[in-house]
Amino acid sequence: MNTYVSDAVIRRLPRYRRYLLKLKKQGITRISSKELGEIMDVTASQIRQDLNHFGGFGQQGYGYSVEDLIERLEDIMGINKSYKVGVIGCGRLGQSMINYLKQDPSYKIVALCDNRPDMIGTEIDGIKVDDKATFQKKMKTDFDILILTLPAANIEGLEEDLKDSKIKGIWNFSMTEIDVKGIHTSNVHLFDSLYSLSYYINHPE
Amino acid sequence: MNTYVSDAVIRRLPRYRRYLLKLKKQGITRISSKELGEIMDVTASQIRQDLNHFGGFGQQGYGYSVEDLIERLEDIMGINKSYKVGVIGCGRLGQSMINYLKQDPSYKIVALCDNRPDMIGTEIDGIKVDDKATFQKKMKTDFDILILTLPAANIEGLEEDLKDSKIKGIWNFSMTEIDVKGIHTSNVHLFDSLYSLSYYINHPE
DNA sequence: TAGATTGTTAATCGATTAACAATC
DNA sequence: TAGATTGTTAATCGATTAACAATC
Numbered sequence: 001m002n003t004y005v006s007d008a009v010i011r012r013l014p015r016y017r018r019y020l021l022k023l024k025k026q027g028i029t030r031i032s033s034k035e036l037g038e039i040m041d042v043t044a045s046q047i048r049q050d051l052n053h054f055g056g057f058g059q060q061g062y063g064y065s066v067e068d069l070i071e072r073l074e075d076i077m078g079i080n081k082s083y084k085v086g087v088i089g090c091g092r093l094g095q096s097m098i099n100y101l102k103q104d105p106s107y108k109i110v111a112l113c114d115n116r117p118d119m120i121g122t123e124i125d126g127i128k129v130d131d132k133a134t135f136q137k138k139m140k141t142d143f144d145i146l147i148l149t150l151p152a153a154n155i156e157g158l159e160e161d162l163k164d165s166k167i168k169g170i171w172n173f174s175m176t177e178i179d180v181k182g183i184h185t186s187n188v189h190l191f192d193s194l195y196s197l198s199y200y201i202n203h204p205e
Numbered sequence: 206m207n208t209y210v211s212d213a214v215i216r217r218l219p220r221y222r223r224y225l226l227k228l229k230k231q232g233i234t235r236i237s238s239k240e241l242g243e244i245m246d247v248t249a250s251q252i253r254q255d256l257n258h259f260g261g262f263g264q265q266g267y268g269y270s271v272e273d274l275i276e277r278l279e280d281i282m283g284i285n286k287s288y289k290v291g292v293i294g295c296g297r298l299g300q301s302m303i304n305y306l307k308q309d310p311s312y313k314i315v316a317l318c319d320n321r322p323d324m325i326g327t328e329i330d331g332i333k334v335d336d337k338a339t340f341q342k343k344m345k346t347d348f349d350i351l352i353l354t355l356p357a358a359n360i361e362g363l364e365e366d367l368k369d370s371k372i373k374g375i376w377n378f379s380m381t382e383i384d385v386k387g388i389h390t391s392n393v394h395l396f397d398s399l400y401s402l403s404y405y406i407n408h409p410e
Numbered sequence: 411t412a413g414a415t416t417g418t419t420a421a422t423c424g425a426t427t428a429a430c431a432a433t434c
Numbered sequence: 435t436a437g438a439t440t441g442t443t444a445a446t447c448g449a450t451t452a453a454c455a456a457t458c
Contacts, residue, residue, distance in 0.1 A: 008425070010404050014397035032439060044439090045427050052441060060440040061434045077400050078407035092301035099297060100396070107399070144406070169406040171399050184409075186402040190393070191305070192219035194312070194376050195282050197391040199215050201349070201374040202283035204389075213449070237415060249415090250451050257417060265416040266458045413458105420453075427446070434439085 005053045012050060015040070017073045024066050032063035079106055084143035086111040086167075088158075089150025090119055090129055093173060097149055098124055107145065111138045115154060136161055145169045152176040210258045217255060220245070222278045229271050237268035284311055289348035291316040291372075293363075294355025295324055295334055298378060302354055303329055312350065316343045320359060341366055350374045357381040 019040050023031060033044035040047075051057055051064075057072050058064045074080040085107050087094055091114075101107045102125060112127050113135035114120060120131045130138065139146070139161055146167050148155065152175045162170075162180050170185040172178050177187045224245050228236060238249035245252075256262055256269075262277050263269045279285040290312050292299055296319075306312045307330060317332050318340035319325060325336045335343070344351070344366055351372050353360065357380045367375075367385050375390040377383050382392045 006425075007401075010401050011397070013404070014394065014400040017400075018394070034439080043427060045429095046425095048439090048441065049426075056441060058440050059434060060432070061438045063439065077404045079400050079403050081403075081407070083403070092297045092304060096297035096301060097395075104396075145402075169402045171402055184402055184405040186398045188395070188398055189219065189223070191309075192216070193391045193393055195219040195222075195284050196212075196215050197350075197374045197376055197389055198284050198286075198288070199218070199282045200389040202286070211449075239415080248451060250453095251449095253415090253417065254450075261417060263416050264458060265456070266414045268415065415456105415458085417456080418454090420451105422451070423449085425446105425448080427444105429444075430442090432439105432441080434437105 009050050009053055013073055013077055016047070016050070017070060017077075020066050020070045020073070024070060029066055030063050031066055033058070035063075081106060083107050083145050084110045085145045085147060086113070086135070086139065086143040087147045087149060088113045088135070089148060089154075089174075090114040090124060091149065094147070094149035095124060097147060097173075110143055111135060114150075139165045139167065141166055143167065145171060148172045148174045148178075150174055214255050214258055218278055218282055221252070221255070222275060222282075225271050225275045225278070229275060234271055235268050236271055238263070240268075286311060288312050288350050289315045290350045290352060291318070291340070291344065291348040292352045292354060293318045293340070294353060294359075294379075295319040295329060296354065299352070299354035300329060302352055302378075315348055316340060319355075344370045344372065346371055348372065350376060353377045353379045353383075355379055 016036075019036065020031075023039075033047040037044040037047055048058070051069075054072070054076050057069055071080075083106060085101065087098060087109060090098075090112050094112075094114075098109060098112075101109055109125070109127060112124060112129045113132060114129050115132060119129050122129050144167065146162075146169070148158075148170060155174050155176060155178070159178070159180055162183060167183055170178055170180075170183055172185055172187045173190065175189060175191075178185050221241075224241065225236075228244075238252040242249040242252055253263070256274075259277070259281050262274055276285075288311060290306065292303060292314060295303075295317055299317075299319075303314055303317075306314055314330070314332060317329060317334045318337060319334050320337060324334050327334050349372065351367075351374070353363075353375060360379050360381060360383070364383070364385055367388060372388055375383060375385075375388060377390055377392045378395065380394060380396075383390050
C-alpha cells in the first residue's frame with residue numbers, strides 16, 4: 001500500500017510471524033488484533049496500524065486468519081523466496097549459522113570461505129570450504145546474501161570485492177559496521193544486547 | 206541524573222562505546238559531539254541529549270575526553286563490574302559465545318550445562334560441562350547471568366528453577382521469549398535481523 | 411579575551427494509541 | 435439482524451532535532 005514503511009514497523013514483522021506460527025502450531029486458525037495484542041503485550045491498535053501499511057488482511061467482525069496472515073507477512077518480508085547465500089568465516093559462530101540455516105529452505109548456502117589452512121578444502125554439510133581467491137570469484141555472481149562470521153580484523157579488502165558483485169544483502173556478525181552503497185547490511189553486534197542487559201541488571205525497576 | 210532513561214537511549218550506549226574505543230585506538234584523545242555525530246551518522250544533538258541523561262561529561266569549548274567518556278559509559282552500563290555467568294547449551298553457538306566472552310574479563314563463565322551424554326563431563330576452556338541436576342544446584346547461588354544457547358524445545362521447566370535462584374539477567378538465544386518476574390531478559394532472535402534484511406533487499410530505495 | 415562547544419530548553423517531528431464509522 | 439472487529443482518521447505521547455545561553 002504505502003511506499004515507505006518505517007524501520008520500527010519492519011522490525012516488528014518477524015515477531016508477529018513468530019507468534020502466529022506458534023498459534024498455528026496450537027491449531028488456532030483465527031485471531032483478533034485484541035487477542036494477539038494481549039499475547040504479545042502490544043496494543044491491538046499497533047497491530048492493525050502495522051498491518052495496514054501493507055493492505056487490509058483482516059475481516060471486520062472476524063479478525064485475521066492465522067495461516068493467511070503468516071503467508072502475507074512472509075510475502076512482505078520476502079522470506080519465502082529463494083536466496084543463495086555465501087558465508088565467510090567457518091568458525092563456531094559460522095558453523096552454528098550454517099546449521100540453523102539448513103532448517104530454512106529459503107536460504108540456501110552455496111559457498112563457504114575461511115582463511116585457516118586446516119579448514120580450506122574440508123566440507124561442512126556437503127559444501128566445500130574455499131580459500132579466499134576461489135570464493136572471491138564466486139562472489140561476483142553466485143549468491144545474493146553474504147554472511148560474515150569472521151573477526152573484524154579479517155574483513156580488509158572486502159568492500160572492494162563487494163562493489164562488482166551481485167550481492168544484495170550482508171548479514172554481518174563481524175563486530176564492525178559495513179556500509180557499501182547499494183548493498184543492504186544488517187550489522188549485528190551481539191554483545192550490545194549483553195551490555196544493555198547489564199545496564200538493566202544494575203538499574204532494577 | 207534522571208531516574209528513568211528510555212530504552213532507545215540505553216541501546217545506543219554500546220554503540221557510542223564502540224566508536225569511542227575505535228577512536229582511542231587511533232590515538233584520538235578528545236572529540237566534540239559534532240565530530241562524533243558525523244562519524245556515527247547521528248546528530249550532535251542526540252549525542253549530547255543522550256549523555257546528559259547521566260550527567261555532564263563534556264567541557265564547553267573543548268568537547269569530550271575520549272578515554273573519560275568510555276569509562277563513564279562503562280560505568281553507566283555496569284560492564285566493567287564482575288559478573289559470574291552460567292551457560293546452558295554447549296553446541297556451536299554456546300561454544301562461540303564462551304569463546305567471545307573469554308576476551309572480556311567482566312563476564313566470567315563459572316558453569317556450563319548440556320544434555321548430550323557425550324558432552325557431559327568434558328571440559329570447555331577448563332570448565333566442566335555439568336548435567337542438568339548438577340547445574341540446577343549451582344544455579345541457585347553460583348551466578349548472576351544465565352546464557353541460554355540451547356534449542357527452545359529444551360527449556361521446559363527452566364522458569365521454575367529460575368524462581369529460587371540469584372540470577373539477575375538472562376541472555377536468551379533460545380528463540381523463545383522468556384519472561385520471569387524480577388529477572389531481566391534479553392531475548393535475542395538472531396533470525397529476525399535476517400528477515401528484516403530480506404525485506405530491505407526486496408524493497409530497494 | 412574570543413571562539414568553540416557544551417548543557418539544556420523549546421520546537422518539531424514521528425510513532426503510538428484512542429476512537430469510531432464501515433462492514434463482515 | 436446484532437455483535438464483533440476491522441481499517442482508518444484524529445489525538446496523544448515521546449523522541450529527536452534545533453536553538454541558544456552558559457561557560458570553558
